[in-house]
Amino acid sequence: MNTPTNVINSEDLMALGYTPGRAFGVALRTAGKHQRLGKETLLAQLADVLAAPEAYAAHAVYGKLANALIEAAAMADIAPIPLREAGTGYAVYGESHIEPGARAQMDVAMQLPVAVAGALMPDAHQGYGLPIGGVLAVDNAVIPYGVGVDIGCRMALSIYDIPETFFVEHHARFKRELIAQTRFGAGHGFKPHERADHQVLTDEAFGMNPFVANLKDKAWAQLGTSGGGNHFVEFGIIEFPAADEPLGIPAGKYLALLSHSGSRGLGATIAGHYTKLAKELCHLPSEARNLAYLGLDTHAGQEYWQAMTLAGSYASASHDIIHRKMAAALGAEVLARVENHHNFAWKETWNGQEVVVHRKGATPAGKGVLGIIPGSMTAPGFLVRGKGEAASISSASHGAGRQMSRTQAIKTISRDAMKATLKQHGVTLIGAGLDEAPMAYKDIHTVMAAQTALVEVVATFTPRLVRMADDGSRED
Template identity: 65%
Template sequence: MENKRINGNDLIALGYKENHTLGAALKINSKRHGFTRAEMLAKFKSVLENPTAYTEDTIFSVLAESILGQDVVDATLIPLNEDPVEYTIYGASGIEAGAKEQMKVAMKLPVTVAGALMPDAHQGYGLPIGGVLATDNAVIPYGVGVDIGCRMALSIFDLPASLLDTDTATLKETILKHTRFGAGNGYLKHERVDHAVLDNKLFAENDLLRSLKDKAWTQLGSSGGGNHFVEFGIVEFVEKDEVLNIEKGLYLGLLTHSGSRGLGATVAAHYTKLAKTLCKLPYQAQNLAYLDLNTMEGQEYWLAMNLAGDYASACHEVIHDKIKDALGAELLAKIENHHNFAWKETWNDREVVVHRKGATPAAKGVMGIIPGSMATPGFLVRGKGEMAAIQSASHGAGRLMSRTQAIKTLAASELKDMLADRGITLLGAGMDEAPMAYKDIHTVMASQEELVDVVAKFSPKIVRMADDGSRED
């Protein structure tokens, strides 16, 4: 107990309110300054009760000034609505309380129109991962997410799935040769490829994007760290799909998951900071700061976000084209969908901005891909257009435990046995991406049967992920 970290609930129990003063206290608490936990709590209580006595204190003066000036700060804030807009939760029993609380705060924003929480939801920054939020002419950078335009792409080749058994070495070599992973990693100048996305005029018109163009070129065709992957697997159609014109059977598929790399992360950081400067919200909602689309700043972010999305798509295109050419394969179909993005859509006859932070677009007839984990199946789906879900579905299985918890508690031997039992070759990755760290994909899919129809199943067999400790996801 002595070494247990002091958290916001501890301070609230002392009488602190959930405002910017709480944030100031937590920042001081990041360093114990030689105090024990009990002594630190006593200090926090004393400062709250008599802040004027600490205005000259070397450690607690910032907190004292925050307490004394909180009324002035409160007067400058954009107030939240007292009652949250009602929203639908899918798979509620499997979603942690923190994610639900984050969604509740988002539903109090003055620009909020509607919301939904997908069954893979878990806590994030601002809007929870798996949160869908429709707003009135406003875009929330943290409602989009850090990895702007992160997406799934599936190529179905005219090659038999049996190649995964007969030509395993060749397929493994192909993935290793034509992919590159991890934060900061990319290609040398003589390795780079060209793509039309790099000719976007925004690279010349926007100072921030201009400074990022060389990095974007360097990382074009590469993948991030964390849960990003490139994998070969079996695509199984239990019946002919008339829309895709693919017969019943088993096919070799290539599935990728990655986003806009350093370009998107920098754009997200820049405009989130700008939004927080322009849109002062109460402490509990500060990561939901939004930009009005009628402002210059809002339009700047919107254009930069769309460029980052196009860039993410280009990265997948480069990877898929390289591997298709290396295999000498013909493409039967390619399906792609993205999350961590905002769209202008019509909801109940009203134009809204729909944020899908870790959620898949699922309008009627729209194709999507919902992966499981490195050792569990993913699904090719077709949306049903459910309006209560704002025409959305989950973007995966969703994390069951944090990365830190997974690393501390899961056994490498268990992962090794699971992969061997299922005939899966793993290249890279760490225990934080072990299947046991994720929710059961079948339970998640059962929670959203009214949102999507399953078209085909993808079973991973050769999986490549970052092995350098990257967490760019």
């Protein structure tokens, strides 16, 4: 499709003298919203704003653009914090299956002056700032975009005293309960009379400052819900080939509930606020701008750390509510619960040094630590026990990882092809968009083969009944 001639594009803006950056994007969006003014008029006005942004700071149409230009000019006068010329080396697992963009992002991260060590997991793919699947240990600092937008996103597994045969015979009941006990999608929550109570709502961190305090009501409304995108709640069969003494589970097959979700609007809003603050306080070269960090010896750094910890506790509380509601609805005994999280920062000791370890889409895999690594809606997931591998900074992948972007998946995968794959694997799906089709993900077996030095497999989980956001929506 040809672009209409009256629409202002990037080339038009560059011809006026605009340069790539935040203000450039604001200019494009502003022009798009006000096409009715006509291209010639818009170009003239955009040129005027660029020449004298101070005169338009309070303008109804161009105020946001003017302030973005003023901010950009002020930052241009501040010398950026220099990156190291040569970054520290880092371990890469499953290198042949990792896209160049993820490697390039990790290379830049290792040039940060605070970087100590890094690793790239076999499910890695390009993200914002630190790649998804990236692990970065730094000295006395925290990087909001190194944690990610969905702070404290996690996996939670409940293993029931229910045999596989009972699930097969009563499939309709389990489907009914999965719909009744879960709620999905960006912006979705509970009405006041439906809201769950949980100890996390009494966390003093909700009163840490007015910004976080104002998020509490929305957080309460979404407590016990799951987001959009790749978040899910699913029933499946977990098989233990041998008895696991630490868990107290004999060998055999059991019905299990597996959930994947994070801190919803609370975490996303915290991430956006403190990422913006970090960029204002930590001026890095353009290629590293999304890796702006906050020193833990600063007020801003301590604020973010407290808010991040709150978001992680909130995410855990949501899983707790979902799993307790489901166990009660089924009248089932829970034989074991396992939970692990990613998109978080931990204070750990690495090679004798205290560091802050960011795991953006990576699972903690310290020696003896249990974790869950899912595949896709039709591929198996794995209950694993970490080996504490120093080169990976005691980490493993958080899933199979995408091999197609969401846009690419929607364009190339048909609804019929997705249905055929689900049928082939005996999976019943409730909701989900084409961007979450199984074919959009890497082969989980290839990913697991690349990290045998990082984890040992304890049990295999096979999805059978999966629920995701009805409209395939992203998190708000």
